[in-house]
Amino acid sequence: MTSLTTFVVSADGIQDRFVLNPLRNANNIRVLPGLEMKPHALVSGRVFVGVRRFDPLNPAVQRYQGPIAAVDATFVARSLRCNIRVARDLVYSYQELQPYFLLTDLGLTITHRFTESWDAVGGGGRQKLDYSHVVPLPAGETGADPVAAGPGQNGKVKEFGAGVGYRFGRTLRLGIDGLYVERQSSDPLLGNYKGLRAGLSVTYGLRQ
Numbered sequence: 001m002t003s004l005t006t007f008v009v010s011a012d013g014i015q016d017r018f019v020l021n022p023l024r025n026a027n028n029i030r031v032l033p034g035l036e037m038k039p040h041a042l043v044s045g046r047v048f049v050g051v052r053r054f055d056p057l058n059p060a061v062q063r064y065q066g067p068i069a070a071v072d073a074t075f076v077a078r079s080l081r082c083n084i085r086v087a088r089d090l091v092y093s094y095q096e097l098q099p100y101f102l103l104t105d106l107g108l109t110i111t112h113r114f115t116e117s118w119d120a121v122g123g124g125g126r127q128k129l130d131y132s133h134v135v136p137l138p139a140g141e142t143g144a145d146p147v148a149a150g151p152g153q154n155g156k157v158k159e160f161g162a163g164v165g166y167r168f169g170r171t172l173r174l175g176i177d178g179l180y181v182e183r184q185s186s187d188p189l190l191g192n193y194k195g196l197r198a199g200l201s202v203t204y205g206l207r208q
Contacts, residue, residue: 129155
């Protein structure tokens with residue numbers, strides 16, 4: 001489209017086969033048109049929005065056909081850098097009778113550079129997990145698991161974090177970060193979680 005922006009259409013045909021758990025076997029078609037923007041553009045990164053069709057081979061597993069997205073875009077204005085993350089797609093679950101969930105992930109990270117070497121980072125995100133469920137089949141039909149689950153659970157994750165970093169030279173950054181995470185589930189058998197995480201981060205790459 002321009003010297004800094006490229007229009008891309010990505011299409012996938014996927015066959016998932018699980019040898020030890022055939023309940024999860026499925027065929028997928030995924031089409032994602034979008035834009036790729038080079039690092040020197042005013043807005044850089046990737047913006048893709050499309051559709052996915054998920055067809056399980058077992059009729060007891062719910063089908064899905066709907067929108068998906070993969071957005072990772074960055075805007076830079078002088079000493080301020082904003083990164084926006086949007087993701088929506090199917091993800092396989094470890095739960096036996098809730099084989100996958102629809103993940104919606106939203107996030108924002110803001111970085112402010114005080115000097116040539118020091119910067120501060122802050123941001124937050126929110127995730128929503130909508131689980132599928134195995135539905136009972138009418139009498140006489142085959143292919144369903146003998147134990148059928150009720151409605152799938154819903155999960156929500158919220159996170160907020162901040163940190164400071166120091167850049168060594170042009171490509172190496174060392175940071176100290178703190179992150180508060182809170183997870184809630186509609187399933188009473190799954191415990192909720194909230195807590196603070198802290199640690200060091202090392203980033204190596206092009207100067208930003």
